[in-house]
Amino acid sequence: MAVIANAKVETLPEPWSGAIRSGRHQLITDKPESFGGQDQGLAPYDLICSGLISCTMITLRMYAQHKGIDLGAFQVEADFCTNKEGREWIERRVHFQSPPDEALQHKVLDICSKTPVTKTLLRSLEINTQLV
Structure with missing residues (x-):
């Protein structure tokens, strides 16, 4: 088994807020005000989209460097979508x-x-959860 990423979140006093730490980096997670949060940081689905778009940007830049291609400046965006039937998907735009x-x-x-x-x-x- 190889661990390729690690993160830890600790509760903050505000409802739904948490301090995420991963290596030397930290950020705040929260829910939007419309869901009872303080909107102090990224919501969980925002974090999923952020992981996807950062990986997309890095992979495209690595490919361009490897092939000697100049992609120039670009942006990657993602929306996490759902419908009444419970279907979920991500719309990604470069x-x-x-x-x-x-x-x-x-x-x-x-x-x-x-x-x-x-x-x-x-x-x-697969997600395995333990109480420690």
Whole structure:
């Protein structure tokens, strides 16, 4: 077994707020005011989207560097969506300052479908919980 990531959250005094620590980094998680939180930090589904888009950005930049391609400046966005039937999905968008040619656009889409976090989200993931 190899651990590739680790994070810990500790409750804060405000309802639904927590301090997340991962390595040397920390951030606040909370719920929006409309859900009774203080909106002091990212909500859990925002964190899922953040993981996906950061992995997408890093993977695209690594690919471009490896192939000697200049993708220029770009942004990646994601929306976590749900409907009345309970179906859930993520809409991801990559915006380039200077759009790549058609062949590279197809390659970018292919790479996006193969990022590590994308692959994790697309397959079943076992979650084991222990009380310690």
